[in-house]
Amino acid sequence: MIRPSARRRAGRPSGRGAALAVALSALAAGAAVTCAPAPPLVGLFLYERADPYIDEFARQIEEEARGGLSVVAFDAGNSQLIQNEQLLSFLSKKPAAVMLNPVDRLASYALARRLKEAGVPVVFFNREPLARDLEIWERSYYVGARAEQSGQMQAELAMALFGGDPAGLNRRDLNGDGAIQLLILKGEQGHQDAELRTKALLESFDAAGYEVEVLAIEVANWKFDEGYEKIGPLARTHGGRVELVASNNDAMALGAIARLRQLGYFKDDNRDGSMDGRDESWLPVLGIDGLKEAQDSIREGYLYGTVENDSLSMARAMVRLAVSLVAPEPPPNRPLAERYIWIDYQPFKAAD
Template sequence: MTISRMLSTIVLVSAFMAAVSMMGCSRDEPSVGLFLYNEADPYIKEFAKQIMEESGPVFTPVQYDAGNSQLIQNEQLEGLLVRNPALVIVNPVDRLSSHSVLRKLQAAGIPGIFFNREPLAGDLALWEKSYYVGAKAEQSGQLQAQLVMQLFGGEPENLNGYDRNDDGRIQAIILKGEQGHQDAEIRTREVLRSFEAAGFIVEVLALEIANWNRDEAYAKMGPLLKDYRNNVELVVSNNDAMALGAISMMRQTGMFQDSNRNGRIDRSDELWIPVVGIDGLKEAEGSIAEGYLYGTVKNDSLSMAKAIVELSGILLGHIDPSMARYPVEDGTYIWIDYRPFISEQ
């Protein structure tokens, strides 16, 4: 009968459509998520790129950008966790929010690797399959101080020509990342502490907060130079971005000259003062090569990326733990050393 044939056709068509839509849903589930606090941060952008490149042969993480909002990151995490990923790699927006994230991961039984912003040790202890890959913030400040002391001759009693006013003290401007931010606090504290420990007397002309931001550092450097252009002997920045921002403003006021016209900025020039950063951005390396930026402390993101990928490989069962090049300390931490980076001149 025609009617039954028609009915069966309709049923077939709807079944087919249902099947098609089901197939649409059952695409490959992402097994690894890479959560970034903010891709607008060039350091993070580069870091993520390195992770993606390194992970290439082992696995393919799906990248999420939280745009510097923990709320967005929470949502992104929630969205992936319901699909039961094999692993999450998290660069938290807010380190304290990691408390809830870790409990969530523990409840779901999903291992998590944290990087760039360190969750509290107590929170990492909540979940045995949680890890932190990073550098000890103290080290960056210490290395930064060492670079400066090296430039000034290494002897606190006998500063060389970079002590422009020859008063035996170093007049410094400090660009701080973020008031209350763990890294900013530690870096600032450690650099000053290291000077003190070595016997160098550093006189802080100004401590300006520029929120890790290049433009903000550039803007805030203007009024500072108005006051201290003739006194300042050193600019210590919590990161490269702010250091580069400061250099832009300093160049605008006529500092940094190629007086012997060798294509490089001359340190011997009266208007050259050392600026030191932390992170080791590509652009910072360029600036060092040109002679503007004196040096930086490289947050060895490449090694960190390698360590993260290696640890991921182990957790995913792709890599034999006995072959690991980056040892896990206390079952949780992989520490990557900072590396000082300057140009010899």
Template sequence: MRRNSIVLLLIIIAFLGGCKSKNNVVPLLIYNDADPYMEEFRDNILERTPEEYSIEAYDSQNSQIIQNEFIEDLLKEQPPVMIINPVDRLGAYTIVLKAKEVNVPVIFINREPLEEDLYLWDQVYYVGAPAERSAELQSEIIMELFGDPNNLGVNDLNGDNIIQIILLKGEQGHQDAETRTEVVMNELETNGYEVETLVIEIANWKTSEGYEAMMELLPIYGEQLELVISNNDAMAIGAIQALMELEYFQDLDNDGFIDHEIEPWIPVVGIDGITSALELITSGYLYGTVINDSESMAEAIIELTTAIINGDDVNTISYLLIDNKYIWVDYKKYVLDEN
């Protein structure tokens, strides 16, 4: 009788234990699904999920409170690992401490927590792109377009050898917005280009705000405008919509393609390389973008996740893992090959 009950108990424990270890759903917390770049990033991760586990995405709706709630609830279910795109990168230390408590590894993506926070625990990783590189590449695109800084050529519309720009900035105070703005301006300056900033407008990463800002600015600065620099593609697309509406772009032959040789256009450069932006490059509206390579990053994230779940050495994956913490995936320039 006693032996039977012990056996029964063991079976129950084994069953419960089995249940616990059976949680192979990896939560993926996106800071905001309304961000088209993050939406693509999310889809790239999801479609690469191998069969041995599954990934469930959560939308934090741009609120750290909501994300914290998700994290609190999800950690109770003991996921094998969590992939988090933080809303507030400065609050990430709380996530690290909380995850450490229940021994759930965390992969932060896209928004880089403070270094000191990442080093709070050895099971915390970051997969992203080095923010300043995007702006460096963006400035390269611009420099290639305008050519010799001392002799700017056709794209210097008024021929004053100064580039008149409108800069669409992301969220004020956002590290990426600040870095991208600063680096692109610095790069141009260091390389000898003279730039006149007509206005730096904050459009919070959003297409709609980019559109609205440009609709207000174009009647004022439209005549002088020679270049639109945008911190991301979404705002660039908004700008293009306004430029089209106010006929700065004109598809004279109605072939759905802006021929830069013969049709009116204004160069707009973005960052991120989201699908709709790439389409606009193909049709000649967007001059160029820097692809924030979410496909490669998604691959890196999946490889890292798989290694953690399988208990493999994380350094054996095909992406370079720096100091057991960082995987940097570089940006790629993307412009229309006019030849």
């Protein structure tokens, strides 16, 4: 089963990221030579490993760190209390650094203070602490993506599908009213990512001059099951008016597709042996995350597209950063603004 994953933002021009990568790899090379005998101990604290995105992310981090860092992973099972306990007991082992994916980002201030007290540098990831919390400890960093970027990219995927011209929508505007009739599957109500993605999606349409009619926003709590359950009534209510389904994540999108198939959507109407946009009962559904299942669904022709949260690039950036932080001569403390490392989302659709 696919669980919700909570992402942080995306965006930012990547020229700076490349410069940083060069600087970091130089530092990493230096560190690798001098620290050969015993790789420095680094804790990897995950909010919940049952989240497939996090599990894969963790594996990528461990893979990247092989040889350079001795990574010990902890699964907090979605409990900040357990994570607090795990971190505190791990600190007694005098780690060189920790990579921390907080369960509750608001708790980060307490963890940051504790890490500062212990003098252990920290790389936050996946869930972004408040800026004032990152300010507490000069050797704390955040590696992540900007959530609004995923919403923007999702909108861009949709715009391309509708012809790229706000004034003249293509045949995807089924009723030809010049507006896109949209269903939104939202993650958790009040969840920052859900809010930011939804908001960025709608704002991007607005900014590009597209007229959008939101038929409904349904909260499906990031879950496949809830996406499956909640799309049914919506599809019945709004029937043939729906021109696009935008989901805050892949899991809900895949759940929705599973249900829509049962309701008569996604049939091989033109009998060409494959499922694609040419079939009349096909409906464009967009996800975010770039899960493997989502990519498979795209290849099979069901899911139209997703926005890939580039965890591999993040994992690389995190490991390089950690290696530089634990080097015998660590980098000088940077101002707060330079302690954010943004990794871009990548749009992913059938053509890819």
